[in-house]
Amino acid sequence: MKIYGNKLIKETMLNMSQKDRMAHSFLICGEKGLGKKTIADWLAALLVCESAEKPCFACRSCHLASEHTHPDIIYAEHSGKLGGFSVDTVREICSDAYIKPNNGERKIYIFTEADKITVQAQNSLLKLIEEPPDHAYFIFTVTDRNVILETIRSRVITLSAAPVSREDTLAALAENGVSDSEANDAVSVFGGNIGKCLDYVKSDAMKSAVDLTKKVTDCIINRDEYGILKNLTDASADKDMFRTVIGMLDSIIRDALALRYDPDSMTGCYERGARELSSGTTLNACEKMHDALGKAYSLIDKNVNIKLIASVLCGEITAFRQL
Template sequence: MHILGNQALRSRLQEALRTSPPAPAYLFLGPRGVGKALTATWMAARLLCSGPEPPCGLCPACRKVHSGNHPDVLRIDRVEGKASVGIDDVREGISAVQLRPYEGGYRFWIFSEAERLTGEAQSALLKTLEEPPGHLVLILVAGGEDALLPTVTSRCRILRFGPVDVQAVADSLLEHGVSPERAAVAARISSGSPGLALELVGTGEIWDLRESALDLASGLPGSQTWQALEVAASLEALKTGSSDPKADLTRVLDNLMSWFRDALCLSVGGDEGLLVNVDRLDTLRVLASSSSPRSLDRALQAILEAFDHLHRNVQPRFLLQRLCLELSRVGA
């Protein structure tokens, strides 16, 4: 299994597993898409492998782990359409992990989005963390610690994952057959997240949403009120088919943020190597030359406010109308 980035961290983990038994519980922290869940799978394969140099990737145990069919690896993933992982899911898992391993020397319990565990679910998990069965290795994968109880995090060995070098992400995309221009843009948009970069180029709908959002954003500065409201309606209509009602609007706002942030960078004489939307450099130069840094900064503040409104469940139509009216004033 090839996992891009964070190699030093995995080397330390490999050495620790070679010289001593695993800890009862781990907390893998870091941005989305940087290999935390893949490392959890790698770790399970490493400890369940029956080959001479684990993880060999070829033995029955490794193949079962990688295919998601190993009886000693229990995964708790968020159900599509549900915002959280509840206490019933945890209670069911507690009963399962008390059993002795079926095939290997350990049983793994992996939570792919641990920050989505409800408070009740985390409290139910505490008993297992305090008195874990000797065969259990529990791995919590999360973007941050804020949503986790201190009593949970304090009982875990914490490994912190960082972003991957942007050029390394772009090179990886080239190996997947992505065009150089699209690979460069996707790597920058992902901020060093191979998983997010692959998601962006692998799903035409997400890339198309980005293209449409930037086309609409480029026409906002200096537009009339009625034009800004039309843009707001068009932005609201951008969809990828996601079951999460906030996911597409978040993507729209992310693209608007990167667009006006790039323009601000150019307007103050920043390095073009820092830009995200390098495939639209000419249009960005025009926007930067015709807009003051102050108005571009106001645009970014308006987008941040829109993110806040989204998290507070403000109606998308109202949120976008207000935002687009503010963005129409860029350059004024």
């Protein structure tokens, strides 16, 4: 198990461990694909490792941690369509946390992809996080830290996963058996986001989605209403494809917005497109497009005809682009 890049996170965790001043709760945040779950797994191994140099990835505990079979590393089970955590799951954890660990001295509860955790679930966990038993540790991973209540956020160590260097991304892709040329292609689309690069390399659907997203972006830049409609309609033939394209298009619009404040900010798949949009479109138009994309995205799962969503969205984007 290896964390690429993210030196600050690693140093923060190692420092706490070496000084024997480990915090009990962590919030690992960052966009999809940046390795939040790997960081959580690595932190869990650090917490249970039996060697002096932690995490060693050689001892029995580290081995069980890497295999996800350590009895004291508990992954909270997701439930329901939204993938939150059920009241029962949270209740179980709340009582289990007071029971001593099976193996060593620590018990770790990991809530991955906790973006859909309800306020009720967070409130149930609050007391535990405020006054955890000595052996209990909690790790949450989220894309948006704001979903976590301030009362909890103020009691956890927040660590932000960041994109890694080009060198590290290429190394990670090579380790996953990706050829040099494919790796270079993926990095040109998704930069230092290893997870997204891997998705892109492995999936033809993802490649088509990126292609369509770039085409729509170009049409927005060129004020080509027919092109926007045609490409969005092409994407709407498949619900998953449409969802991916809308999500990626929104990332490009967000990049175009963020670029006004930070020239290095980039999370989407089309750097040139984001830069052209940023310089050639008003702030107001970008914000309105972002809202329209968010609205379209939320309608996808509400049984609204996808082609209709595509055509309404096209009309809105075209109107905003005139602003």
